[in-house]
Amino acid sequence: MDVFSDLITYFTNNGSYVWEQFFRHFLMSAYGVLFAAIVGIPVGILIARYSRLSSVVLSLANVIQTIPALAMLAVLMLVMGLGTNTVVFALFLYSLLPIIKNTYTGIRNVDHTLIESGKAMGMTKWQILRMVEIPLSLSVIMAGLRTALVITIGIATIGTFIGAGGLGDIIMRGTNAQDGTAIILAGAIPTAFMAVIADVLMGWLERSLMPVKKKKQDSNEQEEVTA
Amino acid sequence: MLKFEHVSKKYKGGKTAVSNLNLEFKKGEFIVFIGPSGCGKTTTMKMINRLIEPTEGKIFINDEDIMEKDPVKLRREIGYVIQQIGLFPHMTIQENISLVLKLLKWPEEKRKKRAEELLSLVDMTPDYLERYPHELSGGQQQRIGVLRALAADQPLILMDEPFGALDPITRDALQDEFKNLQKKLDKTIVFVTHDMDEALKLADRIVILRDGQLVQCGTPDEILREPADEFVEEFIGKERLVQAKPNITTVEQIMNAHPVTITSDEQLSNAITVMKTNRVDSLLVIDQEGVLEGYIDVEAIDQNRKKAKDVADILIPDTFSVYKDALVRDTIRQILKKGLKYVPVVDEKRHLVGIVTRTSLVDIVYDSIWGDEELERAQ
Numbered sequence: 324m325d326v327f328s329d330l331i332t333y334f335t336n337n338g339s340y341v342w343e344q345f346f347r348h349f350l351m352s353a354y355g356v357l358f359a360a361i362v363g364i365p366v367g368i369l370i371a372r373y374s375r376l377s378s379v380v381l382s383l384a385n386v387i388q389t390i391p392a393l394a395m396l397a398v399l400m401l402v403m404g405l406g407t408n409t410v411v412f413a414l415f416l417y418s419l420l421p422i423i424k425n426t427y428t429g430i431r432n433v434d435h436t437l438i439e440s441g442k443a444m445g446m447t448k449w450q451i452l453r454m455v456e457i458p459l460s461l462s463v464i465m466a467g468l469r470t471a472l473v474i475t476i477g478i479a480t481i482g483t484f485i486g487a488g489g490l491g492d493i494i495m496r497g498t499n500a501q502d503g504t505a506i507i508l509a510g511a512i513p514t515a516f517m518a519v520i521a522d523v524l525m526g527w528l529e530r531s532l533m534p535v536k537k538k539k540q541d542s543n544e545q546e547e548v549t550a
Numbered sequence: 551m552l553k554f555e556h557v558s559k560k561y562k563g564g565k566t567a568v569s570n571l572n573l574e575f576k577k578g579e580f581i582v583f584i585g586p587s588g589c590g591k592t593t594t595m596k597m598i599n600r601l602i603e604p605t606e607g608k609i610f611i612n613d614e615d616i617m618e619k620d621p622v623k624l625r626r627e628i629g630y631v632i633q634q635i636g637l638f639p640h641m642t643i644q645e646n647i648s649l650v651l652k653l654l655k656w657p658e659e660k661r662k663k664r665a666e667e668l669l670s671l672v673d674m675t676p677d678y679l680e681r682y683p684h685e686l687s688g689g690q691q692q693r694i695g696v697l698r699a700l701a702a703d704q705p706l707i708l709m710d711e712p713f714g715a716l717d718p719i720t721r722d723a724l725q726d727e728f729k730n731l732q733k734k735l736d737k738t739i740v741f742v743t744h745d746m747d748e749a750l751k752l753a754d755r756i757v758i759l760r761d762g763q764l765v766q767c768g769t770p771d772e773i774l775r776e777p778a779d780e781f782v783e784e785f786i787g788k789e790r791l792v793q794a795k796p797n798i799t800t801v802e803q804i805m806n807a808h809p810v811t812i813t814s815d816e817q818l819s820n821a822i823t824v825m826k827t828n829r830v831d832s833l834l835v836i837d838q839e840g841v842l843e844g845y846i847d848v849e850a851i852d853q854n855r856k857k858a859k860d861v862a863d864i865l866i867p868d869t870f871s872v873y874k875d876a877l878v879r880d881t882i883r884q885i886l887k888k889g890l891k892y893v894p895v896v897d898e899k900r901h902l903v904g905i906v907t908r909t910s911l912v913d914i915v916y917d918s919i920w921g922d923e924e925l926e927r928a929q
């Protein structure tokens with residue numbers, strides 16, 4: 324109970340600071356994902372077209388994913404120095420795999436007869452991409468962004484090691500302070516909260532982008548019931 | 551309007567789907583491709599709009615080699631109903647129907663109007679326009695698929711089994727409707743099916759394929775009358791062949807080739823002898839070359855026994871006769887309508903070649919009822 328009241332006290336005394344870090348944390352994650360989307364979606368589309376590239380690109384992204392976050396930050400720091408940009412770049416790298424992979428899968432899984440249907444109608448390649456492939460794989464692509472965002476929110480906490488700030492700062496303070504449990508929680512709870520909210524919101528967005536709305540929503544509800 | 555010249559298609563795996571196809575179709579023709587599954591119907595059709603490119607040979611539309619045209623432009627000039635329907639799930643029915651028009655840059659309002667107009671063709675209310683494909687039944691989706699191909703009013707339409715998912719009643723109605731529509735709009739239609747009834751009903755010409763080879767190409771009548779080989783016969787089915795018999799057999803095939811005749815310069819007494827020996831009450835009269843002149847019957851002989859001497863004197867000219875290539879179907883109708891006992895059959899130069907009597911008709915009726923069983927018994 325002590326911890327809980329400590330926590331409340333911390334929030335009331337440092338509200339604006341927590342809020343500031345929360346916002347900073349979110350921005351770093353969001354930027355990382357945004358840049359990854361800008362790069363990853365076109366790459367995903369490209370490798371869906373030229374499937375020979377796909378194994379190379381995907382395994383490369385996979386390798387990046389397996390590098391431990393601290394090691395990655397350390398290496399990037401050597402090259403890019405301290406600061407927020409380095410963290411955003413690391414988050415960008417971690418976001419690439421889910422985004423590229425989902426875009427690739429999404430586009431690949433568009434029913435071939437629909438593409439043929441569009442082609443037979445006289446659509447150009449670009450029109451097929453814009454009017455058929457992307458709309459039909461949008462929800463899968465969104466799922467990729469969702470995964471990426473949740474991952475980056477988690478990883479962004481260690482940005483504090485290279486002075487990028489964020490909720491990780493608060494956690495670090497807690498670990499350095501004597502009896503800092505409440506402070507650690509003051510950093511960890513908003514992080515978890517942010518991840519959950521991001522997941523829910525993105526999930527909602529993802530579902531609303533489903534090509535066949537009603538039917539899929541039904542099956543999603545079923546999934547949630549069974550889960 | 552559409553021409554195949556030595557067209558072959560070999561798929562990458564080495565499978566020859568179509569080999570050396572030569573065909574020519576006129577504008578406004580309703581062409582039906584038929585054949586067992588995997589015989590290359592879809593492949594042939596897709597080569598017309600270049601979804602598949604032929605390995606060999608050329609295809610011409612209005613004397614233009616399609617390989618020299620821009621594929622996108624070519625496809626926009628051809629309506630296509632894909633075998634799998636292929637409606638876009640993320641678009642409303644209206645968007646689906648008018649997508650081609652959108653590609654052709656029609657204004658929004660005109661597109662909407664056209665979609666409504668088309669929907670009424672298949673007896674669907676405008677409130678369907680705002681629905682999504684998954685809210686429609688399979689049959690309704692299929693109709694939308696057909697409408698989509700009609701939207702831009704292209705002169706050539708390719709349809710790959712467009713009525714496959716419909717119940718027999720709806721299919722029948724839609725076939726009728728569609729055939730009318732085709733005639734009215736004067737469209738050239740290439741239609742794929744493996745339902746022979748559908749083919750016979752819709753086609754101006756039927757193209758029968760087997761293992762990528764052309765087996766026979768002809769009007770439904772021609773194909774029923776002279777199936778090219780056993781494969782075609784089997785594909786048509788015995789039952790249909792027998793049923794179709796009166797509709798396609800010619801008079802020549804069923805006539806009695808030995809009518810009782812007499813030349814016009816014979817004496818009447820001879821005529822009576824001929825009648826007596828053949829046990830008939832009338833005689834067909836021909837001249838020396840065998841040209842039909844008319845007939846005499848026993849009544850006329852009886853009435854004019856005293857005055858007349860030669861057949862020519864009591865000859866009743868202008869007998870109703872039929873041409874030997876006339877269809878039995880039509881001849882039966884004439885016999886029944888005019889209450890004739892028989893009809894002489896003549897060739898192009900009015901030479902008498904045979905006679906159709908009411909007894910011959912009995913044979914046909916007998917055949918169409920029991921002929922089937924006899925065929926089976928004979929085997």
Ligand SMILES: Nc1ncnc2c1ncn2[C@@H]1O[C@H](COP(=O)(O)OP(=O)(O)OP(=O)(O)O)[C@@H](O)[C@H]1O
Binds near residue numbers: 567585587588
């Ligand atoms: N992309 C492809 N690659 C290799 N072989 C193919 C391909 N598409 C079709 N084939 C083969 O070519 C042959 C003809 O196929 P096609 O689709 O034209 O048949 P179909 O007459 O339309 O049959 P169905 O009535 O079942 O639709 C088949 O044996 C099929 O297996």
Ligand SMILES: [Mg+2]
Binds near residue numbers: 592593633710
């Ligand atoms: Mg087919």
